[in-house]
Amino acid sequence: MSRVGKYPVSVPSGVTVQISGPDITVKGKLGESQLTARDCVEVSLDGSQLWVKPKNETKEARMMWGTTRALLNNMVKGVSDGFTINLEINGVGYRAAVDGKVLKLQLGYSHDIEFPIPDDISMKCDKPTAISISGRDRQRVGQIAAEIRSFRGPEPYKGKGIKYETETILRKEGKKK
Template sequence: MSRIGKKEIIVPSSIKTKIDNSTILINGPKGELSYVISDLIIIKKIDNKIILEKKNNDKKTQAIYGLSRSIINNMVIGVSQGFEKKLIINGVGYRSQMNNKTLILNVGYSHPIEINTPKDIEIKVENNTEIYIKGINKETVGQIAAKIRSIRPPEPYKGKGIKYINENIKRKIGKAGK
């Protein structure tokens, strides 16, 4: 059983929250996010804390209870600090560059791969091999990072490909010669 939902969310003073029926709107220095909460959950704001309560005590309500708390907490963190993912490109001749709001990847295919940046995400390239993805929504930052990584995931023999900064790739031994 999830105990995450029971934790209260502490809202910093620089962030404004507004609750309308089942919609919560969180506004902070980095931007604004909103989320529609399920009918199974009751949301209350007391002083600088947001508290969630369950209407029922079944499995589905319990699952949505913890999920809603995590999403709202990530929204509070996102509008105050933001989220960042870092990708590293390994491989001879593999490189990346930005062209306006388009990320161009040259990762061993016969053509460069172009990825358009969503409006609330910022992508920055350093040294042609390091890609920084920043944004206020944790879900979209992770989704864009996963999309970029899926273009050329790291392979286990030489480690070539696109990987997260803290990702550990299990290496395999190549074929043994005589």
């Protein structure tokens, strides 16, 4: 059975939750998120807590129980606090800058990479070697960060490239004479 699904999702003040059939809408200071729950789980609001329960004992219901609870928790946290991923750029001449709704990256290629910033995501570069990606949808923020990292992933010999702030690069020893 699910260990995650057993616990309620606490709804902070300033966040409103509306449940109409399988559709759940969460509104907060950072925007609005929607989720359509599967038929095998039941979502209920009790005061300031969201409860998810399986409707039957099928394998699908047990799988979706914890998944639905985790998605609802991410929605509530996203509209109240938001999610942020920080990227670091290492390498001589490697830098980034935000120019309007475009992220400009100089990563050692013959041309600059221009990455359009989506409307639901905000980016800022406090330093030329640091990128901060913020938004209310956890999956979307992670996907955008992964796409930017893929332009020049970190290499193991000198550690050059774009890496997550919390990531550690396993370094390799170079050639021996």
